Amino acid sequence: MDYTALADKKIIDETIKNLALNGVEGIFVENGAVALEKIKELIPVGVSVMNGSSVTLEQIGFVDYLKGGKHGWNNLHDGILVEKDPVKQAGLRKQAVLSDYYLGSVHALAETGQFLIASNSGSQLPHITFTSASLIFVVGAQKIVPNIDEAFKRLNEYVIPLEDVRLMKQYGVHTFPSKVLVFNRENPMMGRKVRMIIVGETLGF
Numbered sequence: 661m662d663y664t665a666l667a668d669k670k671i672i673d674e675t676i677k678n679l680a681l682n683g684v685e686g687i688f689v690e691n692g693a694v695a696l697e698k699i700k701e702l703i704p705v706g707v708s709v710m711n712g713s714s715v716t717l718e719q720i721g722f723v724d725y726l727k728g729g730k731h732g733w734n735n736l737h738d739g740i741l742v743e744k745d746p747v748k749q750a751g752l753r754k755q756a757v758l759s760d761y762y763l764g765s766v767h768a769l770a771e772t773g774q775f776l777i778a779s780n781s782g783s784q785l786p787h788i789t790f791t792s793a794s795l796i797f798v799v800g801a802q803k804i805v806p807n808i809d810e811a812f813k814r815l816n817e818y819v820i821p822l823e824d825v826r827l828m829k830q831y832g833v834h835t836f837p838s839k840v841l842v843f844n845r846e847n848p849m850m851g852r853k854v855r856m857i858i859v860g861e862t863l864g865f
Contacts, residue, residue: 663818667804678773683846690722701854705732712784716864762787768811780836800863
């Protein structure tokens with residue numbers, strides 16, 4: 661399978677339909693610029709925001725916008741980076757899992773409405789599985805695959821090698837899928853809001 665090919669609109673529509681069945685609101689936008697505007701629209705002033713490390717969020721300009729501070733949100737990530745004491749910083753990271761909003765991307769999105777997120781540290785997984793009241797994922801349409809088995813293949817055969825090269829180049833360290841989350845559905849009893857913004861252009865790996 662070509663993991664760089666953008667899914668067509670029919671497949672995207674089917675994926676959005678199945679996401680809805682799994683308790684996730686799918687939103688299609690044409691490009692990254694529109695995705696950023698949609699995020700600004702979805703997040704109200706005054707809430708706390710945490711984001712995971714994401715090439716996709718960098719590419720659409722969200723990371724720079726968040727750092728700019730003109731949004732009226734409580735940027736928890738910035739507070740963590742400002743703190744230089746390792747013990748205090750670790751404490752802030754743990755507190756940040758209670759953010760009102762969490763933003764990130766996924767490594768593979770299945771047409772069935774399931775998706776995969778891999779992590780070496782696992783730091784973003786509490787937000788996604790339980791603690792954050794609202795989740796917003798941004799995903800390029802090239803990440804859509806037919807089913808969860810193909811999602812694992814995309815992760816292991818395509819994403820991990822590329823991410824390993826990126827991390828070695830930038831930080832001199834290897835990556836590893838130490839913890840892999842399969843998001844099958846959001847339990848409606850939890851009262852959370854989960855949104856998947858699917859972008860009609862290539863973003864991330």
